[in-house]
Structures are given as structure tokens and as C-alpha cells.
Amino acid sequence: EPEVTQTPSHQVTQMGQEVILRCVPISNHLYFYWYRQILGQKVEFLVSFYNNEISEKSEIFDDQFSVERPDGSNFTLKIRSTKLEDSAMYFCASNAQGGSNQPQHFGDGTRLSIL
Amino acid sequence: GDSVTQMEGPVTLSEEAFLTINCTYTATGYPSLFWYVQYPGEGLQLLLKATKADDKGSNKGFEATYRKETTSFHLEKGSVQVSDSAVYFCALSGYGQNFVFGPGTRLSVLP
Numbered sequence: 001e002p003e004v005t006q007t008p009s010h011q012v013t014q015m016g017q018e019v020i021l022r023c024v025p026i027s028n029h030l031y032f033y034w035y036r037q038i039l040g041q042k043v044e045f046l047v048s049f050y051n052n053e054i055s056e057k058s059e060i061f062d063d064q065f066s067v068e069r070p071d072g073s074n075f076t077l078k079i080r081s082t083k084l085e086d087s088a089m090y091f092c093a094s095n096a097q098g099g100s101n102q103p104q105h106f107g108d109g110t111r112l113s114i115l
Numbered sequence: 116g117d118s119v120t121q122m123e124g125p126v127t128l129s130e131e132a133f134l135t136i137n138c139t140y141t142a143t144g145y146p147s148l149f150w151y152v153q154y155p156g157e158g159l160q161l162l163l164k165a166t167k168a169d170d171k172g173s174n175k176g177f178e179a180t181y182r183k184e185t186t187s188f189h190l191e192k193g194s195v196q197v198s199d200s201a202v203y204f205c206a207l208s209g210y211g212q213n214f215v216f217g218p219g220t221r222l223s224v225l226p
Contacts, residue, residue, distance in 0.1 A: 006158075033213065035214075041218070042204075042218040042219065043159070043204065043206075043214075044216075045213035048213055056213055091158060091159065093159075093214075100147045100166075100210065101166040101208070102208075103149060103161045103164055104214060105161070106158040106159040108156075108157055109158050
């Protein structure tokens with residue numbers, strides 16, 4: 001069964017550094033998402049992306065964050081200048097169609113640790 | 116805004132016990148409802164879904180019924196196994212494309 005894959009599985013970065021988290025969505029999917037889960041807390045929506053532009057973003061997704069689909073397969077999340085509170089598990093998700101009744105398929109996540 | 120509330124865990128059961136994990140939601144309109152499961156060290160996997168009132172989602176012995184009158188989507192399983200030990204997340208998808216998740220309920224099943 002096709003999967004969403006995320007790399008790296010664990011990223012350790014110094015505070016203030018830039019970090020790029022990578023995702024390869026399922027190949028025929030058109031809608032892409034990033035979520036994060038701070039340790040012990042709920043999964044929170046960051047951003048959705050369709051047709052090469054952001055379609056929705058949360059309050060968490062401030063100017064330090066950006067997303068890009070640099071080619072036909074990758075979908076990246078960049079944090080420009082990391083803060084301690086950015087430490088979390090970051091999940092990428094995708095689905096073939098938008099709409100509230102469509103399940104999203106999640107990757108295994110990237111654990112980001114900011115020192 | 117939309118929100119999801121789940122019963123606090125952890126929930127510890129013996130093998131073959133009956134499981135209920137409560138989930139209630141607040142949403143504008145008629146959201147779709149989902150249960151996701153997260154096994155240790157893995158991502159979120161769709162367990163089941165229901166897209167309209169009175170729909171019952173089911174998978175791997177788990178069931179949940181979309182109850183509009185009580186805004187609930189409780190997860191049930193008649194006989195749990197050790198392999199069901201995981202964190203279970205209730206989620207809704209409303210007008211936007213994003214999912215709103217509950218806090219998760221950790222289930223531990225003892226042999």
C-alpha cells in the first residue's frame with residue numbers, strides 16, 4: 001500500500017538555525033498538509049497546500065514557517081530560525097481529494113529537537 | 116472554533132475486555148468524524164470514519180457511530196488484544212481541509 005514517507009526520522013538542531021523537514025506524499029495525491037505534536041499534547045494543524053499554494057494555515061504557522069513543493073514528489077516544511085518551543089513531532093499528510101469527508105494519510109513523522 | 120474532547124487516559128484493560136473511548140465534538144455544520152491510531156514509534160493510521168449522522172464506521176473489530184444528537188463518536192471494541200495497545204485519536208474535518216484532533220487516549224492491554 002502506498003505510504004507517505006518523511007525524512008529524517010529525527011533531526012537535532014541548534015536554536016536559531018534553519019531546518020527543512022522533507023515529505024514524499026503518495027504519488028497521485030494533490031492535497032498536502034503539515035501537523036505538529038508537541039510531546040504529550042494534541043496533534044495541531046499547521047498548513048494545507050494545494051495547486052502550489054497554501055490553502056489554509058493556522059496561527060502557529062507564522063513568518064518563520066514556509067512550505068514548498070520543489071519538484072513533483074517532495075513537499076517540504078522550512079523553519080527559518082528555530083526556537084526551543086519548535087521541538088515537536090512533525091507529521092506530513094496527503095489525500096487525493098480535498099473535502100471534509102476524505103481521510104488524510106499520515107507519514108511516520110520527524111522528531112525535531114531544538115537545543 | 117471546532118474542537119474535539121476525548122476521555123483522559125491512560126486506559127488499562129485486560130485482554131478480551133470491552134473497550135469504550137469517549138469522544139465528543141463541537142463543530143459548525145456537519146463535520147466528518149475519524150478515529151486514528153498511533154502505535155509506538157509510528158505515524159497516525161486511519162482506523163475508521165463516518166461522514167454523516169447515524170453512519171457507523173468499523174474496522175478490525177472497532178466500531179464508532181456518528182451521533183449528531185449527542186455530538187459524539189465513541190470508539191468501541193468488544194474484545195481487546197495486547198496488539199491494540201496504542202494511542203487513539205478522535206478527529207473531525209469540517210468546512211476547512213484541516214483536521215482537528217482530540218488529545219489522544221493511550222490504551223494499554225495486559226495479557
